[in-house]
Structures are given as C-alpha cells and as structure tokens.
Amino acid sequence: MAPILVVVEHADGVVKKVTLELLTLARSLGEPAAVWLGPGYGDAAASQLAEYGAGTAYVVDNSDMVDFVVAPKTEALAAVVKQASPAAILIASSAEGKEIAGRLAIKIESGVITDAVAIAPDLTATQSVFGGSTIVHSTVTHGIPIITVRPNSTAPEAAATALSRVDVEVPVSEGARGAKVTGRTAATKASRPELSEAAIVVSGGRGVGGPEGFGVIESLADSLGAAVGASRAATDAGWYPHQYQVGQTGKTVSPQLYVANGISGAIQHRAGMQTSKMIVVVNKDSEAPIFELADFGVVGDLFAVVPQLTDEVQKRKG
Amino acid sequence: MKIAVCVKQVPDTWAEKRLRPADSLLDRESAEGVLNELDEYAVEEALKIQEAHGGEVTIVSMGPERAVETIRKALSMGADAGIHIVDDALSGSDALATSAVLAGVLKDRGFDLIIFGSESTDARMSVVPAMVSERLGLPQLTFAQKVDVNGGTITIERQTDYGFDSVEASSPVVVSVVEKINEPRYPSFKGIMAAKKKPLETLSVADAGVAAGSVGTGAAWSVVADFAARPPKAAGTIVNDEGAGGVKIAEFLATNKII
Ligand SMILES: Cc1cc2nc3c(=O)[nH]c(=O)nc-3n(C[C@H](O)[C@H](O)[C@H](O)COP(=O)(O)OP(=O)(O)OC[C@H]3O[C@@H](n4cnc5c(N)ncnc54)[C@H](O)[C@@H]3O)c2cc1C
Numbered sequence: 001m002a003p004i005l006v007v008v009e010h011a012d013g014v015v016k017k018v019t020l021e022l023l024t025l026a027r028s029l030g031e032p033a034a035v036w037l038g039p040g041y042g043d044a045a046a047s048q049l050a051e052y053g054a055g056t057a058y059v060v061d062n063s064d065m066v067d068f069v070v071a072p073k074t075e076a077l078a079a080v081v082k083q084a085s086p087a088a089i090l091i092a093s094s095a096e097g098k099e100i101a102g103r104l105a106i107k108i109e110s111g112v113i114t115d116a117v118a119i120a121p122d123l124t125a126t127q128s129v130f131g132g133s134t135i136v137h138s139t140v141t142h143g144i145p146i147i148t149v150r151p152n153s154t155a156p157e158a159a160a161t162a163l164s165r166v167d168v169e170v171p172v173s174e175g176a177r178g179a180k181v182t183g184r185t186a187a188t189k190a191s192r193p194e195l196s197e198a199a200i201v202v203s204g205g206r207g208v209g210g211p212e213g214f215g216v217i218e219s220l221a222d223s224l225g226a227a228v229g230a231s232r233a234a235t236d237a238g239w240y241p242h243q244y245q246v247g248q249t250g251k252t253v254s255p256q257l258y259v260a261n262g263i264s265g266a267i268q269h270r271a272g273m274q275t276s277k278m279i280v281v282v283n284k285d286s287e288a289p290i291f292e293l294a295d296f297g298v299v300g301d302l303f304a305v306v307p308q309l310t311d312e313v314q315k316r317k318g
Numbered sequence: 319m320k321i322a323v324c325v326k327q328v329p330d331t332w333a334e335k336r337l338r339p340a341d342s343l344l345d346r347e348s349a350e351g352v353l354n355e356l357d358e359y360a361v362e363e364a365l366k367i368q369e370a371h372g373g374e375v376t377i378v379s380m381g382p383e384r385a386v387e388t389i390r391k392a393l394s395m396g397a398d399a400g401i402h403i404v405d406d407a408l409s410g411s412d413a414l415a416t417s418a419v420l421a422g423v424l425k426d427r428g429f430d431l432i433i434f435g436s437e438s439t440d441a442r443m444s445v446v447p448a449m450v451s452e453r454l455g456l457p458q459l460t461f462a463q464k465v466d467v468n469g470g471t472i473t474i475e476r477q478t479d480y481g482f483d484s485v486e487a488s489s490p491v492v493v494s495v496v497e498k499i500n501e502p503r504y505p506s507f508k509g510i511m512a513a514k515k516k517p518l519e520t521l522s523v524a525d526a527g528v529a530a531g532s533v534g535t536g537a538a539w540s541v542v543a544d545f546a547a548r549p550p551k552a553a554g555t556i557v558n559d560e561g562a563g564g565v566k567i568a569e570f571l572a573t574n575k576i577i
C-alpha cells in the first residue's frame with residue numbers, strides 16, 4: 001500500500017500535537033510515514049511518531065532546512081516524495097506549512113488543497129470557507145494530492161507501531177539558499193499551549209480595558225489549561241503581544257471551546273474563530289454581534305463574570 | 319529600485335460570499351469588488367520604499383474587466399503604472415495558474431522587489447507569493463512585519479509562531495507583508511485625479527507567456543466536488559448576569575463535559 005506522508009512540525013526535538021493529529025488522520029487513509037526536516041530527530045521524536053502509528057520516518061538531518069526560508073524544505077520534501085511514492089501528502093495548515101505545500105505543488109506538478117478540516121478515505125477533502133458559512137468538498141485531480149489540514153480537526157489517538165528510520169541525503173541547491181535566517185527573536189515564551197493547537201482558547205478584546213485587564217483572562221485560561229488569544233483592537237493597542245491575535249490577519253483557531261471576553265465580533269475576528277466547536281461569550285452589550293455565534297453567552301461585566309468563572313472552575317477541579 | 323506590487327480584487331469583506339451552483343466558483347458579480355485589504359499594506363510599503371530609495375512602483379493584477387478599478391485605487395494611492403491581465407480563459411484559475419500568470423508577467427521586467435499581501439480575503443490560501451518565488455527561483459521573504467532596503471540587500475522580520483526571524487537576501491526578491499507593517503494611506507483627491515492619466519497596460523494570457531489551455535477551470539488541478547451552506551447554528555442560550563453569570567458558564571461547561 002502506498003504510504004501517506006505526514007510532514008512533521010517540531011520544536012526542540014519534540015513533535016507538535018498537530019502532527020499527532022495528522023498521523024491519526026493518515027491512518028484512516030493508508031499507512032502513515034513521517035517526514036522530519038531539519039536537525040533534532042532523536043529518541044523522543046521517534047517514540048512519539050511510533051506511538052501514533054508512523055511505520056517509517058524519513059529524516060533529512062540538514063541544518064539548511066532551518067537556516068534558509070522554506071525553499072530547502074520543499075526541495076527535501078520533493079526528494080522524499082520521489083523516494084516514497086506516496087498516495088497523499090499531509091501538511092499542517094500553518095503559515096509555513098501552506099508555503100511548503102504551494103511550492104511542492106509546483107515542483108511535483110500536483111494539485112493542492114489548503115485548510116482541510118477532514119479527509120475521506122477516497123482523499124476528498126472537506127473545507128470550511130467564508131468564515132465557516134459554507135462547507136466544500138474538493139478533490140485533487142492531477143498528481144499526488146497535497147493537503148494542508150487545520151489543527152484540531154482530528155483528535156489524536158495513539159496506535160503504536162514499529163518505526164524504522166530512513167535517512168535521506170538531499171543536496172540543497174544554491175538557488176534554494178537565497179533567503180538566509182540571520183536571527184531568531186522569541187517574544188515571551190508562555191508556558192501555555194500554543195494558540196493554534198490549543199483545545200481551549202480564552203480571548204480578550206477591547207473590553208478588557210488595558211494590559212492589566214489581561215490578568216483575569218490569563219487566570220481563566222490557566223484554570224482551564226487554555227491558550228490566551230486577543231482581538232486586533234487589543235494587540236494594536238499593545239495590551240497583548242501580536243502573535244496572540246485571532247482573526248483574519250492573526251491565527252485561525254478551531255478549538256473545542258472558545259471563550260470571547262469583551263470582543264464585539266467583527267467579521268475579521270470571526271474569520272479566525274468561527275469554526276470553534278463550542279463558543280462562550282461574555283460581553284456587556286447584549287447587541288454585540290458575537291452573541292450570534294454563542295452556544296452560551298452572558299450579558300455582563302467581564303470583570304465580574306470571568307473571575308467568578310475562574311473560581312468556579314478551580315472549585316470543581318477540587 | 320523597480321518595485322512591483324501584486325494586488326487582487328476581492329468581494330467586499332462585509333458582503334456575504336457564496337459559490338455559484340452552476341460551476342462552484344465564487345459569485346463575484348453579486349458583491350462589490352474592492353482592493354484586497356491586505357494588499358493595501360503591500361502598496362503602502364512599496365510607496366514608502368520608493369520615497370526613501372527612489373524608483374518606480376508598478377501595480378500588477380490578474381482579474382476580470384472590473385479589476386481595473388482596483389488597479390486605479392492603488393495608482394491613486396501613488397503608484398506609477400499598472401498592468402492588468404484580463405482574459406476569459408482565466409475564469410476559475412486556481413493558485414497554481416494564478417502564480418504561473420503572475421510569474422510570466424513579472425519575469426523579464428527587471429523588478430528588484432516584488433511585493434504581495436500575505437493573503438487574499440476570499441481565497442485565503444496564502445500561497446501565491448511562495449508559488450511565485452518558486453516559479454521565478456527568487457528568494458522568498460514572506461510574512462514580513464518589517465522590511466529594510468540597504469542597496470541590493472533586503473532584510474525583513476518574518477513573523478513566526480514564537481516571535482520573528484530576521485531574514486536576509488539579495489535582490490531581486492519576493493516579499494509578502496503582514497498588516498502590522500504600516501498604516502496604508504488614503505488616496506487624496508489629487509491622487510485620484512492623477513491616477514486616471516497613469517499608464518495602464520492590458521495583457522492577455524498569451525502576452526504573459528502562458529498557454530491558455532493551462533489556466534482556468536479546465537486546467538485546475540483540484541476541483542470542488544460539491545458544496546453546501548453550513549446548517550444554521552442552533553441559537554445559543556444567552557443570560558443576563560445577575561450575580562451568578564460565571565457560575566452559570568461553569569455549569570454549562572460541566573454539562574458539556576469540558577470541565
Ligand atoms: C485588514 C483588517 C484586518 C483585521 N484583522 C483582524 C484580526 O485578525 N483579528 C481581529 O480581532 N480583528 C481584526 N480586524 C479588526 C476588526 O475589524 C475589529 O476592529 C476588532 O476585531 C475589534 O476588536 P474588539 O472586538 O476587541 O473591540 P470592539 O469592537 O471595540 O469591541 C469591544 C467589546 O467589548 C465589550 N465590552 C467593553 N467593556 C466590557 C466589559 N467590562 N465587560 C464585558 N464586555 C465589555 C463591548 O460591549 C464591545 O462589544 C481587522 C481589520 C482590518 C481592517
């Protein structure tokens with residue numbers, strides 16, 4: 001059976017949750033094989049990949065993968081595709097994941113579908129477009145389907161298998177080494193789950209009133225083990241770092257639960273959170289459009305409601 | 319410095335977007351077309367670089383007849399010239415075809431910088447800039463929150479999950495910008511008047527050096543099998559906070575086994 005290639009997202013030698021989701025999804029389509037691009041592959045990664053059912057790990061242990069923007073990764077992936085002859089290639093729908101998918105499509109002359117939320121065994125992809133108002137089924141009609149999949153589309157389930165490592169040597173071309181990474185700047189690394197991967201996201205908007213106001217948002221997030229998000233009004237005002245922005249020009253999230261506090265629900269914000277499985281809203285204006293999306297909403301002052309909710313969650317956790 | 323900015327006409331953000339039952343293509347007629355919001359930042363960045371380093375800014379757009387309004391808007395902001403690729407054969411083109419046409423037009427014109435928005439608000443694929451970079455074999459400086467030009471060396475801050483990467487390349491380069499980068503200017507009355515007289519080149523697919531048979535619906539490498547409106551969401555429960563709003567949310571979360 002032709003393998004289903006899953007491109008691994010990793011940081012510090014650890015496989016990210018979205019990859020475990022993709023491996024789970026890949027098992028419903030065929031035999032998953034992982035592709036590790038860059039340094040850092042070790043026992044930790046191998047055992048994670050085996051636990052989630054990858055039979056093979058193609059490893060391209062070459063620092064060019066991370067020292068230059070995207071082009072080397074695409075060249076390496078194209079080489080792995082040639083060697084593995086997969087039935088499909090799954091990539092996480094991150095900003096860079098989509099870039100890799102797009103470039104690979106040109107290299108291997110295949111169709112590409114982005115932002116899938118499900119894939120059927122016949123490789124028909126389901127997409128949720130126009131801010132979640134329309135469900136589309138698409139198929140790739142030329143080449144090997146390249147599909148990027150949104151985080152939180154599949155619940156990761158373990159299914160251990162024996163993993164074998166295959167090292168792939170790829171001489172990266174001079175042309176692919178044009179955009180050199182000369183430095184990396186980490187904005188405050190929170191101990192919270194990553195925004196686009198988190199099962200629960202607690203967000204604050206202009207209603208939070210200022211940087212200090214995010215204290216109550218963070219406390220609630222921590223009680224729920226959630227990531228913190230923000231509207232653009234809040235990030236533009238400098239109340240919360242920009243990489244936590246949810247929406248059209250920020251992250252797209254589709255967690256199990258999204259809690260919107262002091263956010264009005266502008267179309268650009270909705271575009272990033274509308275596909276959340278469950279939405280809870282706290283806003284003092286009963287006319288705020290965000291209530292249209294709410295499974296449960298409270299019209300009230302977030303500074304009263306949110307701390308009370310945090311206390312209650314703590315109490316119930318015991 | 320010769321700068322190209324690729325802009326797309328998209329349905330107004332606030333308009334309800336839908337697919338046409340007959341061919342599963344976006345219904346572009348029913349909504350007003352506007353300059354993709356994110357491309358305004360690309361135009362602004364080009365104008366800023368021009369102000370600091372001199373040169374010429376050319377707007378490039380592929381789209382139907384009326385996409386010319388979008389090019390005019392960018393010209394009224396201050397760009398110098400426009401190129402409009404319009405051809406019936408293009409209808410239904412996917413990102414692969416779009417990038418092939420744009421690359422064909424951009425290829426031999428000696429641009430030092432080719433600037434894109436980071437995403438079109440209708441397709442939302444965020445792949446066209448990377449694809450053009452791949453096709454032209456030019457360094458990819460995408461998702462820039464800052465662009466510095468120093469002679470032939472272009473440095474950007476590339477937005478990432480954890481913060482940003484500093485990335486450097488020699489021109490010519492492909493750049494895409496995020497909305498954080500600047501504050502787009504509004505066209506002045508003078509700008510709007512001047513735009514009417516600026517040079518506008520109209521090209522066909524053949525002029526772009528691309529075979530008509532390799533673009534459009536028929537040549538797309540992925541197809542929409544079917545689509546449907548998402549079933550309307552059942553109205554949620556909305557309560558007024560009378561002192562126990564937080565507790566009520568907790569109860570709701572407990573009922574749904576979230577806590
Ligand atoms: C090109 C472009 C891209 C954009 N991209 C994004 C994006 O990615 N993400 C995004 O979020 N926005 C984006 N926007 C901005 C968007 O249009 C809105 O301006 C923004 O989402 C508003 O943020 P907000 O809801 O926090 O603020 P507001 O709209 O001001 O709403 C604040 C809400 O808080 C409520 N409130 C106030 N005080 C309290 C209190 N004490 N308790 C409870 N409720 C309270 C108010 O009733 C109000 O509903 C974009 C805009 C443009 C033009």
Ligand SMILES: Nc1ncnc2c1ncn2[C@@H]1O[C@H](COP(=O)(O)O)[C@@H](O)[C@H]1O
Binds near residue numbers: 378380416420442446
């Ligand atoms: N038809 C087009 N004409 C010119 N530029 C385009 C076109 N489509 C996309 N682009 C550019 O590519 C960027 C990303 O678009 P997309 O990949 O569709 O999300 C946009 O912000 C534009 O700068």
